[in-house]
Amino acid sequence: MVRERYLTKSRFKLATECPTKLFYTGKECYANQNLDDSFLLALADGGFQVGELAKCYFPDGHEIKTLDYEEALNETNDLLQLDSIILYEAAIASGNLFIRADILVKEDDQIKLFEVKAKSFNPGESHPFTNRDGTISAKWKPYLYDVAFQKYVLSRSLPHYKISAHLMMADKSAVCPTDGLNQKFRLTHDATGRKGVSIAETLTMNDLTPPILCTVNVDSECGRIFQTLHTVNNTSLQFSHYVAFLADSYKTDTRIPSPIASKCAACEFYTTDNKEQSGLKSGKRECWKEVLGWSDEDLACQTVLDVWSFRGKDKLIENGIIKMDDIPEHAVHPKPDTSPGISASERQWMQIQKYKTRDDSPWIDHKNLMKEMNSWVFPLHFIDFETTMAAIPFNAGLHPYEGVAFQFSHHIVRCDGSVEHAGEYLNTERGVFPNYGFIRALKEQLEHDQGSVFRYSNHENTFLNLIYQQLNADTGDIPDRAQLQSFIKTITHSTTKSSEQWRGKRDMVDLWEVVKRYYYDPATKGSNSIKQVLPAILNSSTLLQEKYSKPIYGAKGGIKSTNFKDWQWVKIKDGKVTDPYKLLPKMFQDISDKDLEILSSDDELREGGAALTAYARMQFEEMSDYERSEIQKALLKYCELDTMAMVMIWEGLKDLCR
Template sequence: MKPRYLTKSRFKLALECPTKLYYDGKTEYANQNIEDPFLEALADGGFQVGELAKKYFPGGCEIKTLDYDEALHQTNELLKQENATIYEAAILFNNLFVRVDILRKNENKIELVEVKAKSFDAAKDSFLNANGEIVTKWFPYLSDIAFQKYVAMNSFPNHEISAYLMMADKNASCPTNGLNQKFKVAKDANGRKKVVVTQQLSAEDLAEQILLQVNVDEPCAAIYSNGFEDVSFGEYVALLADHYQRDEKIGWPLSATCAKCQYRTNKQEKTLGLKSGFEECWREKLNWTDNDFLEPNVIEIWSFRKKNQYIKEGRIKLSEIAEEDISPKADKKPGLSPTQRQWLQVQKVQCQDTTCWIDSENLRREMSGWIYPLHFIDFETSSVAIPFNKGRRPYEGIAFQFSHHVIYEDGQIEHRGQYLNVEPGKFPNYEFIRSLKAELEYDNGSIFRYAAHENTYLNLIYKQLMEDQEEIPDRETLCHFIRTITQSVGGSEAQWNGVRNMIDMCELVKRYYYSPAMKGSNSIKQVLPSILNSSRFLQEKYSKPIYGAQGGITSLNYNNWKWIEFVDDRVKDPYKLLPKMFQDVSEKDFELLSDSEDLNNGGAALTAYARLQFEEMTDYERKEIHQALLKYCELDTLAMVMIYEAWKDMIFPLEHSGEDRLS
């Protein structure tokens, strides 16, 4: 059996919750993290950074073995040299074990370099606030390297240990075209994927470093000084390591972070007999039974800051929350204020009311001001650490796809247009905006997005156009178009609010619509199924194969398609009707890619784009992913259309016939 060492990955897991150490690696417990580590890294956008970092520290030896003892032996042999550079160096102290991304030894000095898929601006970013405390967003990264430094200091007490984070430099420019493509994805003899650096990597490629090495000894000292949970850093690490070695659970207080616990079971996993670590913790702390987990609880309340307070007080179920706990107050804007929406969610549960709520008056006023034809757009975007093009910065945004639906005043619906560019190495943003302009410039109809993403990216492309030193003949025309359909973001030098500024449907949902089936989420992936299950109008219309049919709704990617299927008297999520985007990815991992809101840039579309950019694959595989991307993005804008149709049916019922009512 492998030794039960506290590694840096397990230490990071314990930072989320120490109890998770007990569930880690146990196959009897369900785990809702992506199973394929490479796929997770690909979705996170930073799997190439580690390989590039090694090129900035040439001549090193890599410890490739996964065996603890052999890795330690190889590392210690190399450390006998006066000077050494080691990739994936292994260090052991008692029952603490770390693999260091890059270790450099110069006589009695040792540098530890942890490479992170994170960007850093040396002029603006700081790890410590004015009080000398760790800035919250940096805490997980700094704690990781602090743990490695702690192990190294104890393992090599006669050496001077320095710690560094190596991250993408926000102010660096890529020195060459095609740098990204020189870090290819391939499969080894065992079918496992790896990053292969092509032989064409040149000195020019590395002339300007796009990764920045930042010393973090001071933040590490702050972490050691502050400790954890009223004990010193060393005592806390020893506590974790001791419990993990003995395979003993650390009882930890329940909190709002339990909502993101990965050790949960889905419906299928329950039938297979897998355990839920989440439920196990809550049973032990609260003496809950199966029925208790069926009742909505406080961690489900949307955007509620007092969750931990009421969990500590033992008032966890929504049935135990009183109106004064929420203190709903109007905010002088139309529709529900955030606190009113929170109380509505609680109230619906307490009254066992499963019906939708809609602010008909205010939503009718909003809709009456919309100009036909109505345009619904959705973007798919990416940002990568290693740019594809010369002069581009790390993690500079790329807009590679959009979908566009139109609703005319007579009710006719059309999937009018789409754009997709997945050509490796292509910087698509200017072609993207030209195509979008061609879609939207022929009328003054209202334009809709869902959430802030599209506005943010159009502002980004505006900035790229303004700063680009290359000759762009239609630069001002494109910038003018962007200004007409967006509003400027904070920090922008120019300020504007376009005459056709896009309408955010997510904000309309927050103010004017609520369904208990959404459970506090405003994600379109939650809103769409809930509205389909409550709208008889949508059910009757889309249960027929009218989508992409002659005389039906025009579609660019579907033929004679029906969107309504029932499973156990519930409408099946339309996204689950589509074919898998990747044939070599498990069903569970694909669902996590599709549904997760936690991935940095996350989602199946971004992962598909990354694979098309980085991976060697057959023309057939490339074509299948290309077609799947078009179908998924088309459904994103159709979802917005369906939400609009349901709202119109609720608010202007006379425009629909007979029994097409929203229950």
């Protein structure tokens, strides 16, 4: 029996990103850079908890558990014959359209649809979903199109009912009513390995009152989407025709061609040349070959998509300028700004020029970098944080998705050039809000001198500001509140949104900004991620290669380390330094190499997906002491390398300046 090729809500969402993706999705022959284990993503962002908590606000519902389409549809239809019913994961179909609704509430001839999202929402904000011209906001489009599609399918399948649609999200203005609420939702595995959530029997109405999730009626937004014309294949279609076209294309397995655009950079259907040679296809390459008529040689060229932080990509593509070799100077308009070093536009043009001339030599602004370095005060302190956002707070009085800082690492460089891993902090105790213990430990590490403190990107400053505000708002007894806040102000500057403005005497130096202003290596391909800059600078500096090719890290008489022994950071293969991060042990043993690579991919926003996933697993999964210990060891090693990477970048810049 041939299984029906339904256009589901997840496939519809994919098609709204790019309709060509419908042809690639679900086919094992095409590479897909999204997580295979989608539950890992829900674990990291708290999605599994929010989904289960939402059901608690609609108690005594019936869950449709079967994964079989037809069984789920039959069970749902039977239950909808009742005058009133609450359903979780209700299965609804109309033709070859299929949805599973998070929560359906039927009362006589009215059905309320609730789509639960692991996202925060401010109920006090006016017109949160639309732009000034009334169009749907880009940041809300994926969520609203999701619920609009569901409402459309429900209306077609159950035409005699009045359907209303709602989003259910974490309420930014709400505070958690009790302590320990987040620990009452634990991750479980059944005998088949299927993952789910177990809700503690100790959950009470006190835990749920007042609610920390809010419901927002989005019928008017759905109506706006239904009335909007949607362009596909250069044809404008009403919503109903648009959905029918997508559904028919998916059913007949017909590829929908799409124009090349900057969004192609985020396409998940791509692979490396090595993987492609082994038989795995790249949908992205197929698209570009078909639309542009390119050859494999053309595809080997860098394009406008590779230009760092450049907003004019789509305009160039529209004008037929796609290869980096063809980008004219006036398109970038490089010009200096008022700060030392190179501006963003000058850096973009440098990247393009070096590619055009095939100049792979690193560039460094010796004069300005040396001036910057001479302003730094020894001992130098390099710090890195690992953080997450807790969907359901640890303690009463905290808001949903308040920041949680659970780990830091700290390296020191003294004036004689000696390096040591000076300290670290990691709190993995279940249900414990770690932020105040975190800041006390950081204060103890940094308060003994006036040395310069370094971070990589703005993440650490943002989080310290957050903890400062948490200390302000906390009505509990915190004896050292004033001292902790005073310490935070010495090493940070206030955010623009803060009502209190300051800039500390030891305001942290952003090594990310230093790299952007004074250093560029074509090997990074424009990226300033620490995981791109570190290998590049290691390959450029013979001093670093000679120093760290020896097992001096964590060695007696060598560099003091907390988590490594006799470690060699530089290993050369085929004439290139191996990325030091690839030398570390796996963070998890039960996750595929592909998923681990995706979680560990680090961008300039310091997301730290692997670390926050590890933290979430230790918080909410049942695991043996041995498993917990191994994950904890891996976390400590990864974070220690983050600050050691900063040290090596500092040493490399200093070496290249000579």
